[in-house]
Amino acid sequence: MKEQHYKNPIPTVDTIIQKGSQILLVKRKKEPFKGLLALPGGFVNEGERVEDAAKREAKEETSLDIELVDILGVYSEPNRDPRGHIMSTVFVGKISSNNKVDALAQDDAAKIEWINLEEVNNTHFAFDHQKIISDYEKWKRSGRTFWSSRASMLL
Amino acid sequence: MKEQHYKNPIPTVDTIIQKGSQILLVKRKKEPFKGLLALPGGFVNEGERVEDAAKREAKEETSLDIELVDILGVYSEPNRDPRGHIMSTVFVGKISSNNKVDALAQDDAAKIEWINLEEVNNTHFAFDHQKIISDYEKWKRSGRTFWSSRASMLL
Numbered sequence: 001m002k003e004q005h006y007k008n009p010i011p012t013v014d015t016i017i018q019k020g021s022q023i024l025l026v027k028r029k030k031e032p033f034k035g036l037l038a039l040p041g042g043f044v045n046e047g048e049r050v051e052d053a054a055k056r057e058a059k060e061e062t063s064l065d066i067e068l069v070d071i072l073g074v075y076s077e078p079n080r081d082p083r084g085h086i087m088s089t090v091f092v093g094k095i096s097s098n099n100k101v102d103a104l105a106q107d108d109a110a111k112i113e114w115i116n117l118e119e120v121n122n123t124h125f126a127f128d129h130q131k132i133i134s135d136y137e138k139w140k141r142s143g144r145t146f147w148s149s150r151a152s153m154l155l
Numbered sequence: 156m157k158e159q160h161y162k163n164p165i166p167t168v169d170t171i172i173q174k175g176s177q178i179l180l181v182k183r184k185k186e187p188f189k190g191l192l193a194l195p196g197g198f199v200n201e202g203e204r205v206e207d208a209a210k211r212e213a214k215e216e217t218s219l220d221i222e223l224v225d226i227l228g229v230y231s232e233p234n235r236d237p238r239g240h241i242m243s244t245v246f247v248g249k250i251s252s253n254n255k256v257d258a259l260a261q262d263d264a265a266k267i268e269w270i271n272l273e274e275v276n277n278t279h280f281a282f283d284h285q286k287i288i289s290d291y292e293k294w295k296r297s298g299r300t301f302w303s304s305r306a307s308m309l310l
Contacts, residue, residue: 006198006200006201007200007201008165008166008198008199008200008201009166009199009201009203009205010163011163011164011166011242043161043163044163044164044231044242045161045162045163046161046162046163046164046233046239046240047233047240048164048231048233049231049232049233049302049303049304050164050229050231050242050302051231051302051303051304051305052304068302068305070299070300071226071228071229071300071301071302073226074205074226074229074244076199076203076204076205076206077204078201078202078203078204084201085201085202087166087199087205089229089244143298144225145225145226145300146226147204147205147206147223147226148204148206149204149206149207150206
């Protein structure tokens with residue numbers, strides 16, 4: 001099998017969840033980027049669909065059930081994660097109406113933070129999540145999708 | 156490192172290239188699905204961005220330079236490929252204006268075929284490519300993105 005002879009990027013997922021003018025972030029409990037803010041997300045397990053991984057990771061890290069709205073993009077710049085070549089499918093999600101609790105940090109998240117979209121440019125994020133959130137602002141206007149090398153000035 | 160302890164899906168890419176009322180397909184030279192039609196695509200190598208893999212595979216299999224327009228979806232149903240859990244980022248692309256040649260089968264492609272979108276429902280495709288092309292028709296109307304389990308009737 002071809003895939004046994006070659007190495008491939010490892011897939012992760014991340015989700016942007018906006019409520020009002022804020023988006024939901026988690027403060028990372030572990031390295032890499034320990035202490036920095038990141039979108040809720042994590043590794044996709046073998047046998048698990050990416051959409052299910054996105055919902056599972058959001059639930060594990062923030063206690064919230066979410067629904068997925070669209071795919072924002074797929075980010076796979078080889079140096080975006082210091083652990084190796086790790087790619088991310090990034091979803092736009094929303095909080096399900098059936099949640100009985102507010103967001104509460106768990107698992108790999110030390111803390112939950114709601115950040116105003118206006119503060120994004122002045123905040124230090126883990127990985128390439130600042131670019132991703134910046135692309136999300138463009139997505140809201142144009143509906144276009146994104147990837148690491150997309151020249152996004154005009155979108 | 157967490158990713159060393161778990162198994163993860165292996166990433167591939169596929170691209171939908173429409174010209175007039177037809178889309179570009181390749182007849183598979185090898186198993187699985189040898190002899191069936193598939194979108195141009197293949198495995199993403201470690202160190203390679205998904206967008207670059209999509210352009211490389213289109214070039215290798217059809218001899219054409221392409222440009223990427225958008226991401227249609229990410230398909231990761233665990234049983235979509237009999238070789239194992241293989242996920243695909245599917246791009247919508249177009250033929251670059253700088254091509255000096257027509258599509259010509261190469262590499263893993265035994266033959267190039269241009270299929271009318273109207274014939275898609277009556278054609279037997281490799282993998283889940285019939286569903287992907289059906290989602291593409293919806294994408295053209297709605298601009299929405301897709302994944303394996305998305306209930307797409309209303310999109």
